[in-house]
Amino acid sequence: MKHREARKVVNSRQEFRQYMPDLNTLAYKLYMGCFLLFIFAPIVVVVLYAFNSSRYFVWPIKGFSLEWFRQAWHNRLLIEAFTNSAIIALATTALCTAIGTLMSFGLVRFRFRGRGFLNILVLLPVVTYGIVSSISLLLFFDVVHIQRGIGATILGHTTFLFPFAVIIINGRLANFDVSLEEAAMDLGARPVRVFVDITLPLIMPAIVAGALLVFTLSFDDFILSFFLIGNTNTLPVYIFGLIRYFMTPAVNAAATALIGVTMIFVVLISFFFREIRTIWE
Amino acid sequence: MGRTPLTSGTERAVERPCLSKKQEGRENYKLTLILLPGVAWLFFFYLIPTLVMFRYSLLSNMPHIAPPTFTLSNYLDAFCTTLYARVFLRTARLSTSVTAMLLLSCFPLAYYLAKKTRRQKEILVLLMIPFWTSQVLRAFAWMILLGRSGMVNVLLGRLYLLTEPLRLLYNWRAVTMGLFYSYIPYMILPLYAAIGRVDEALLEASAGLGANRWQTLWNVTIPLSLPGIVSGAALVFVASFTDVLSPTLLGGPSDEMISSVIFNTFTMGSNWPLGSALSFILFAVLLLAAALIMVISSQVRYET
Numbered sequence: 001m002k003h004r005e006a007r008k009v010v011n012s013r014q015e016f017r018q019y020m021p022d023l024n025t026l027a028y029k030l031y032m033g034c035f036l037l038f039i040f041a042p043i044v045v046v047v048l049y050a051f052n053s054s055r056y057f058v059w060p061i062k063g064f065s066l067e068w069f070r071q072a073w074h075n076r077l078l079i080e081a082f083t084n085s086a087i088i089a090l091a092t093t094a095l096c097t098a099i100g101t102l103m104s105f106g107l108v109r110f111r112f113r114g115r116g117f118l119n120i121l122v123l124l125p126v127v128t129y130g131i132v133s134s135i136s137l138l139l140f141f142d143v144v145h146i147q148r149g150i151g152a153t154i155l156g157h158t159t160f161l162f163p164f165a166v167i168i169i170n171g172r173l174a175n176f177d178v179s180l181e182e183a184a185m186d187l188g189a190r191p192v193r194v195f196v197d198i199t200l201p202l203i204m205p206a207i208v209a210g211a212l213l214v215f216t217l218s219f220d221d222f223i224l225s226f227f228l229i230g231n232t233n234t235l236p237v238y239i240f241g242l243i244r245y246f247m248t249p250a251v252n253a254a255a256t257a258l259i260g261v262t263m264i265f266v267v268l269i270s271f272f273f274r275e276i277r278t279i280w281e
Numbered sequence: 282m283g284r285t286p287l288t289s290g291t292e293r294a295v296e297r298p299c300l301s302k303k304q305e306g307r308e309n310y311k312l313t314l315i316l317l318p319g320v321a322w323l324f325f326f327y328l329i330p331t332l333v334m335f336r337y338s339l340l341s342n343m344p345h346i347a348p349p350t351f352t353l354s355n356y357l358d359a360f361c362t363t364l365y366a367r368v369f370l371r372t373a374r375l376s377t378s379v380t381a382m383l384l385l386s387c388f389p390l391a392y393y394l395a396k397k398t399r400r401q402k403e404i405l406v407l408l409m410i411p412f413w414t415s416q417v418l419r420a421f422a423w424m425i426l427l428g429r430s431g432m433v434n435v436l437l438g439r440l441y442l443l444t445e446p447l448r449l450l451y452n453w454r455a456v457t458m459g460l461f462y463s464y465i466p467y468m469i470l471p472l473y474a475a476i477g478r479v480d481e482a483l484l485e486a487s488a489g490l491g492a493n494r495w496q497t498l499w500n501v502t503i504p505l506s507l508p509g510i511v512s513g514a515a516l517v518f519v520a521s522f523t524d525v526l527s528p529t530l531l532g533g534p535s536d537e538m539i540s541s542v543i544f545n546t547f548t549m550g551s552n553w554p555l556g557s558a559l560s561f562i563l564f565a566v567l568l569l570a571a572a573l574i575m576v577i578s579s580q581v582r583y584e585t
Contacts, residue, residue: 028397031389031393040410040411042425042426042462043411046421046425056430059430059435099318100319102315102319103315103316103320105315110312122319125323127571128567130523130524132563133327136334136564139333139553139557140326156326159323220414222415223525239421247421259414265413
C-alpha cells in the first residue's frame with residue numbers, strides 16, 4: 001500500500017519533470033555555451049590578429065595579410081627559440097620517460113623501507129614547481145658552476161617533470177593484472193622477455209600519455225627556462241620578452257602556428273585521455 | 282568477483298612463503314638498480330638545490346661582492362617589513378577569491394558534464410584545447426582583449442555603455458581574470474571526476490524521498506563530491522599563489538604577488554639573499570599547504 005503511494009509520488013514527479021527538464025537542460029546548455037565562448041575568445045583573438053594588416057592591436061581588425069607570418073618566419077631569434085624549445089622538450093621527454101618508468105616500477109612493485117617517504121618525495125617537485133624551484137636551481141647551478149643554457153634547462157625540466165610521468169604510470173601499474181606475468185613465467189619466459197612482451201605493451205598507453213604530458217609541459221614551461229636558459233631563449237621566454245615591452249603581431253603569427261601544432265597534439269593526447277586524467281584524481 | 286584480480290606485485294612478494302638469502306639479495310640488487318636514477322636525480326637536482334637556496338637566504342650579501350656572513354636579517358626583513366606582509370596578504374586574498382570564483386562557476390559545468398550529457402568526452406576535449414597552449418600566450422591574449430582599444434572596450438563602447446574607454450589592463454581585476462582563466466582545468470577536472478563517481482541511485486533515492494533539487498544538491502551531491510572540491514580548490518589555490526605571469530604581465534606596479542616580487546628581485550634587483558629568503562618562505566608555505574591538503578582529503582575520504 002505504502003509502496004504504491006510512493007510510486008505515485010515518484011510518477012507524478014516524473015511527469016512534472018517531463019516539462020521541467022527542458023528548461024533546466026537549456027539553462028545548462030546555455031551556460032556551457034557561454035563558458036566555451038569565454039574560453040575560446042582569447043585564443044581566437046590571438047589568431048585573428050595574426051592575419052591583421054595593421055600592426056596595432058585595435059578592434060576591429062583592418063584587413064587580411066600574411067605579412068606577420070613572413071616576418072615571424074624571417075625572425076632568426078624566433079626560429080632559434082623555437083628550435084631550442086623543441087630540443088629541450090625532446091630531451092626532457094626522453095629522460096623523464098626513462099627515469100619515470102623505472103621509478104614507478106620500483107615504487108609500485110617492490111616493498112622496501114622508506115617507500116612511503118619516497119612516494120612523498122617524488123611528489124614534492126610537483127608541489128614546488130614554479131618560482132621556488134627555479135630560484136633553487138638557479139642558485140645551485142651558480143654555486144656548482146654549471147653553465148646556464150640548453151643543458152642546464154634540460155636538467156631542470158627533467159627534475160620537475162619526471163614526477164608527472166611517475167604519477168601517470170603509477171596509476172596504470174597499480175591496476176595491473178599480475179597473473180598475466182605469472183602465466184608467462186609459468187610458460188617458461190625469462191624475466192626480461194616477460195617485461196618486453198607482457199608488461200611493456202600493457203603499460204605503454206600510460207608511458208605514452210606521460211611522455212606527451214611531459215613534452216607539452218616542457219615546451220610551454222616559462223619560469224624554469226627563464227632562469228636557466230642563460231643567453232639564448234626558449235619560445236615562451238622569447239615571447240615573454242617581446243610582449244612585456246613591445247607587442248608585435250609577429251608574435252601572433254608564431255602563436256598561430258604553435259596553436260595549430262598543439263591541436264594535432266591534443267588529438268593525439270585525447271586518445272590517451274584516461275591516463276592523463278588520473279593525474280587529477 | 283570470486284578472486285581479486287588486482288593484486289599488485291608487492292603483496293605477492295610478501296605472501297611468497299620463503300625467499301632464500303640469495304634470492305633476496307638479487308631482489309635488493311634489482312631494486313637498487315631500478316630506483317637509483319630517480320633517487321639520485323631527486324637528491325642532486327632537488328634536495329641539494331633546496332638546501333643551497335636555504336643557505337643563500339642566510340647570507341648577509343651577495344658572495345661575489347664581499348665575503349658574506351651568516352645572518353637571519355633577511356628573514357627579519359621579510360617578516361617585519363610591511364611591504365612584504367602586504368604582498369603576502371594580497372597574494373592570499375587574490376588566490377582565495379580566484380578559488381572561490383572558480384569553484385562557483387565550474388561546479389555547474391562539471392555537474393552538467395558528469396550527469397547531464399552523453400557527449401562528455403568530446404566536450405571535455407573541447408574544454409581543454411585552450412589550455413594546451415602556453416601560459417604566456419594566454420596572458421598575451423588577455424593583454425590584447427583588455428587593451429585600451431581592445432575588443433572588450435570597443436564592444437562595450439558600441440553598446441553605448443561607455444563614454445570613454447575603461448582602464449581594464451594593469452590592475453588587480455586583470456590579474457584576477459588571468460588567474461581565473463589559467464586555472465579553469467585545475468578546477469573542472471577534479472570536480473568532474475568526483476561528481477561522476479556519485480551514484481545515480483542515491484540522487485534518485487533522494488528525489489524519491491521527497492527532496493527537491495536544491496536539497497538533493499546540498500545534502501547528497503555536494504557532500505559526496507567533497508574530495509573533488511577539496512582537491513580542485515587546493516590545486517587552484519596553490520597554483521595561483523605561485524603564479525608569476527599574471528601579475529607581471531597583467532598587473533600594475535601595485536598588484537605584485539609574492540612570486541612576482543621574488544621574480545623581480547632576481548631579474549631586476551640584486552638582493553639575491555633576500556629573494557632566497559622570500560623564496561624559502563614560499564617553499565615552506567607550499568609544503569604546509571600540501572600537508573594540510575593531504576590530511577584534509579584523507580579525512581574527507583574516510584567520512585564519505
